[in-house]
Amino acid sequence: MEKIQIQVPANLMAGLFGSFDSNIKKIEKEFNSTIINRGDDIEIVGDENSIVKVANLIKALVRHLEAGETIDEQTINYMITELNENAISDVDKLKDDVICMTVNGRALKPKTIGQKNYIDAIRKNTVVFGVGPAGTGKTYLAMAMAIKAFKNEEVNRIILTRPAIEAGENLGFLPGDLQDKVDPYLRPLYDALYEIMGAESFLKNKEKGAIEVAPLAYMRGRTLDNSFIVLDEAQNTTPEQMKMFLTRLGYGSKAVITGDITQIDLPKGKKSGLNEATKILKNIDGIKICNLTNKDVVRHPLVQKIIAAYEKLENKRDKR
Secondary structure, eight states, X not given: OEEEEEEOOGGGHHHHHOGGGXXXXXXXXXXXXXXXXXXTEEEEEEOHHHHHHHHHHHXXXXXXXXXXXXXXXXXXXXXXXXXXXXXXXXXXXXXXXXXXXXXXXOEEOOOSHHHHHHHHHHHHOSEEEEEOOTTSOHHHHHHHHHHHHHXXXXXXXXXXXXXXXXXXXXXGGSOSSHXXXXXXXXXXXXXXXXXXXXXXXXXXXXHHTSEEEEEGGGGTTOOBOSEEEEEOSGGGSOXXXXXXXHTXXXXXXXXXXXXXXXXXXXOTTOOXXXXXXXXXXXXXXXXXXXXXXXXXXXXXXXXXXXXXXXXXXXXXXXXX
């Protein structure tokens, strides 16, 4: 057995080890090693290959703590994955990339390398497709970028839209007028807006027309200049709807289209506009397609496992 020692600031030990040493126990189990706290030092015992990996992982976690971030199971899982793929050094780039501050003063940052690539694509391109499973931050990060552009006066307004596709329920049975009927489908967009910019600021800008949240059908016939437009749940657009949306883009505007091609609620036999668009537009300058994976899921760690299980099932079906 080999040993290696690394220094860790005493004030970071508690955050590194976690409640009841849960963080360290997870690392020990993953790399079949032993980690011992010796004052300001940590001793790692195991085979040569494992202790080098553990040392690199702990150094990365310490840098994470020094940047004011916290460590949880998801953070460790992600860093272990990146370490095994020799990309642990790229994780350091995440801590400095603050998109904006929420109304509660929390800094919004990409949490994975895939999310950072997505954010960078939005900065550099006019149209970006964010395609990936639930929980990867596709919509939330796009809206954060929209709010930042609006606050920096890069655009005059924010337009958020999604198709009002029924997933086993009928709009006609909901009470109220058309806006009341589609509001439940737009609720995830409202929730993100409230969290990032606050309900009061959102409502004030909505009244002025600077922020618009509307179903996709409301986009027909319009030209959207100087706007940041986010189309959510794009897997539920038809090819005709997607073409209609993309051709609304005006001067000084930017569009982000998000969707999960594994959750299409269109009637059987209907093609997804998102599927088609990502195939025919992939080689056009100014358009970028970002594919997020279950590695980029930032919800409960179980969500990653659920997505992986469904992907395994789909792969089996495809082979048949």
